[in-house]
Amino acid sequence: MGLLVSLAIRNLGRNRRRTLLTALTVALGTALLTMALAMLNGIFDSTIERGAGMVGHVRVVNPEYARREQLMPLSDNLPDPAPLVAAIQGQPHVLGVFPHIAMGVTAARDDQEIGEIFALLHGAPAAYYTDVLHLDKQLAAGTMPSTDKEALFGIALLEELGAKVGDKVVLLGQTQDGSPGRARLEVVGAVDLGNRMQNRQVWASLAKVQYVADLDVGATELLVQVDDYQEARAIAADLRQLPALQSLDVHAWDERAPFDAAGALIGTIRGIAASLIVFITGLGVLNTMFMSVLERTGEIGVMRAFGLRRWQTVGLFFVEAIAIAAIGGLAGVALGSPVVLFLHRVGIPLGEGASKLPAALPINQTIYPVLTPQILLTGFTLGLTMALVGGLLPAWRAAGIEPVEAMRHRR
Amino acid sequence: MTQLFTLFFVFVSHAFAITVDEVLIHVDQNLTYETRESNLTMTVVKAGRTKSYTMHSYGRGQDEMAMEYLSPERDKGTKMLKKKDELWMWMPDIEKTQKISGHMLRQGLMGSDMSYEDLMESSSWRTKYTGVITSEPMLDGHKVWAIELKAKDSTVAYPKRLIWVDQTSFIPVKQELYALSGMLLKTWVMTDIKPIEGKQFPTKMIVEDKVQQGSRTEITFDKVTFKVALPEEVFTTRWLER
Numbered sequence: 295m296g297l298l299v300s301l302a303i304r305n306l307g308r309n310r311r312r313t314l315l316t317a318l319t320v321a322l323g324t325a326l327l328t329m330a331l332a333m334l335n336g337i338f339d340s341t342i343e344r345g346a347g348m349v350g351h352v353r354v355v356n357p358e359y360a361r362r363e364q365l366m367p368l369s370d371n372l373p374d375p376a377p378l379v380a381a382i383q384g385q386p387h388v389l390g391v392f393p394h395i396a397m398g399v400t401a402a403r404d405d406q407e408i409g410e411i412f413a414l415l416h417g418a419p420a421a422y423y424t425d426v427l428h429l430d431k432q433l434a435a436g437t438m439p440s441t442d443k444e445a446l447f448g449i450a451l452l453e454e455l456g457a458k459v460g461d462k463v464v465l466l467g468q469t470q471d472g473s474p475g476r477a478r479l480e481v482v483g484a485v486d487l488g489n490r491m492q493n494r495q496v497w498a499s500l501a502k503v504q505y506v507a508d509l510d511v512g513a514t515e516l517l518v519q520v521d522d523y524q525e526a527r528a529i530a531a532d533l534r535q536l537p538a539l540q541s542l543d544v545h546a547w548d549e550r551a552p553f554d555a556a557g558a559l560i561g562t563i564r565g566i567a568a569s570l571i572v573f574i575t576g577l578g579v580l581n582t583m584f585m586s587v588l589e590r591t592g593e594i595g596v597m598r599a600f601g602l603r604r605w606q607t608v609g610l611f612f613v614e615a616i617a618i619a620a621i622g623g624l625a626g627v628a629l630g631s632p633v634v635l636f637l638h639r640v641g642i643p644l645g646e647g648a649s650k651l652p653a654a655l656p657i658n659q660t661i662y663p664v665l666t667p668q669i670l671l672t673g674f675t676l677g678l679t680m681a682l683v684g685g686l687l688p689a690w691r692a693a694g695i696e697p698v699e700a701m702r703h704r705r
Numbered sequence: 706m707t708q709l710f711t712l713f714f715v716f717v718s719h720a721f722a723i724t725v726d727e728v729l730i731h732v733d734q735n736l737t738y739e740t741r742e743s744n745l746t747m748t749v750v751k752a753g754r755t756k757s758y759t760m761h762s763y764g765r766g767q768d769e770m771a772m773e774y775l776s777p778e779r780d781k782g783t784k785m786l787k788k789k790d791e792l793w794m795w796m797p798d799i800e801k802t803q804k805i806s807g808h809m810l811r812q813g814l815m816g817s818d819m820s821y822e823d824l825m826e827s828s829s830w831r832t833k834y835t836g837v838i839t840s841e842p843m844l845d846g847h848k849v850w851a852i853e854l855k856a857k858d859s860t861v862a863y864p865k866r867l868i869w870v871d872q873t874s875f876i877p878v879k880q881e882l883y884a885l886s887g888m889l890l891k892t893w894v895m896t897d898i899k900p901i902e903g904k905q906f907p908t909k910m911i912v913e914d915k916v917q918q919g920s921r922t923e924i925t926f927d928k929v930t931f932k933v934a935l936p937e938e939v940f941t942t943r944w945l946e947r
């Protein structure tokens with residue numbers, strides 16, 4: 295074994311250029327893999343974080359509202375959310391608490407019949423629209439509302455109404471008792487979320503929608519933003535212990551539809567994307583190792599002619615491959631990690647196009663790659679595995695050929 | 706088989722001393738009017754919550770109806786105007802007269818079990834339905850005709866009605882309203898029948914939406930006057946905005 299190791303080290307040094315090129319390929323492959331996986335992590339985390347933020351990292355509702363939530367039952371509301379907001383606001387990890395109302399309405403321009411065009415009307419504090427939904431960055435025209443008589447309208451809804459910024463639109467829904475809830479709002483901003491369904495919404499002040507729904511100071515839900523959305527379940531569990539919240543439904547984003555069911559699906563998509571990256575990068579390393587050993591078939595024939603057994607020949611290439619993969623892998627991790635860490639700090643701007651993506655699949659305009667120990671391990675292990683497979687397969691094959699036949703490869 | 710059914714229905718429709726048409730003529734005489742002015746109270750019970758509205762209403766023939774909400778405070782001043790197949794609404798806080806159409810017409814009138822479409826429908830059944838008297842049972846101590854009405858065309862809100870008409874007052878004291886699928890949508894009970902200016906008139910109606918369980922609407926006519934002289938302006942959009 296000692297002989298094989300010393301032979302392998304000598305072989306590595308004998309053709310330094312080849313060794314360096316092979317190790318460099320492994321290093322580059324590992325570095326690229328590390329960066330690509332970190333980037334993928336960043337995209338998925340950003341999408342989930344933003345989606346979770348839109349529905350509230352933690353949400354507090356009347357249990358009956360949670361049970362019938364598809365019907366958006368206004369009558370199952372939180373009649374006095376102020377003490378609840380105060381109780382939640384001071385808790386660890388809580389960044390903000392936003393009372394929110396969503397209700398279905400029909401819309402019409404002043405001079406139109408009402409009853410045929412539908413929209414989803416939101417009422418929430420202005421900070422929710424800017425800090426959580428980032429609607430100020432999704433404006434296709436106009437500005438953010440500054441009074442209760444103004445609202446943001448989705449561009450698909452405006453198109454259907456034939457309305458534009460500056461027009462007044464009548465909204466007619468039902469109050470919590472079923473009587474007509476109405477508002478006449480000026481369109482001050484047109485919002486483009488990149489998705490026709492999402493662009494059929496209206497965002498008005500909380501006070502205005504409380505009036506339309508006849509909820510006085512109430513809201514249908516409290517949306518809680520926390521500092522780490524991945525810890526939302528634990529934070530929700532802590533919030534449930536608060537005396538003021540014990541009779542209410544308090545759940546994290548990933549405990550509620552659609553994220554509870556979508557979690558496995560997102561994991562699968564993430565796995566498939568990661569596998570593709572691993573496969574493509576691995577193929578590059580495999581190919582380089584394969585070629586590097588294949589060109590030494592003649593050399594293998596000579597070694598076999600000198601009496602080296604087949605397993606010893608393969609063992610020699612095994613040690614060489616391990617050495618190249620270890621050096622290349624470590625170099626790749628050392629090369630890729632600082633780049634990822636730097637990009638994590640400064641972010642990668644995706645440009646204006648990202649803001650036009652559907653809000654149902656919200657991706658931030660800046661992606662921050664996320665490096666995890668698993669990614670480092672995956673990068674290193676992949677480099678090592680591909681180097682071993684790429685080295686051993688041709689070596690095993692070449693060592694099986696008659697030495698005379700193998701030596702002909704030299705010419 | 707078809708012939709057997711035809712024979713059965715011919716037999717059934719001739720087995721009673723009065724025909725469906727005759728019953729419906731009497732019903733129409735009671736429930737339709739030339740002009741009407743009334744004060745109403747509508748109480749809606751839904752999901753354990755009760756809300757009451759008081760209204761002042763005017764009617765002329767089968768096609769014109771105007772209504773103003775007097776309470777509660779939030780809805781005070783809301784006015785509705787029905788003219789043939791059109792419904793207009795004035796909402797004071799948005800200061801606009803808005804024509805109501807489509808989906809909105811199927812919503813409950815002020816959240817009640819009566820839809821805007823119910824309000825729009827002409828009260829004359831004879832023009833819209835054909836029927837057959839199926840039996841003469843007793844209902845709450847009164848002899849009634851049980852009649853099955855089927856719509857002549859698809860423009861009506863309820864393709865099938867089962868009605869029980871009191872044989873003394875000619876008032877449909879109970880109705881069951883069905884969808885085309887045969888699903889029971891609403892029940893409508895008329896009580897407290899009083900003679901008013903030569904008509905028998907139900908001064909209380911109870912409507913229950915059978916799709917929304919636990920929902921119930923009671924309409925009480927506090928004051929009804931027929932054959933009143935109504936100013937022409939009442940049935941115009943000008944009146945809504947006045």
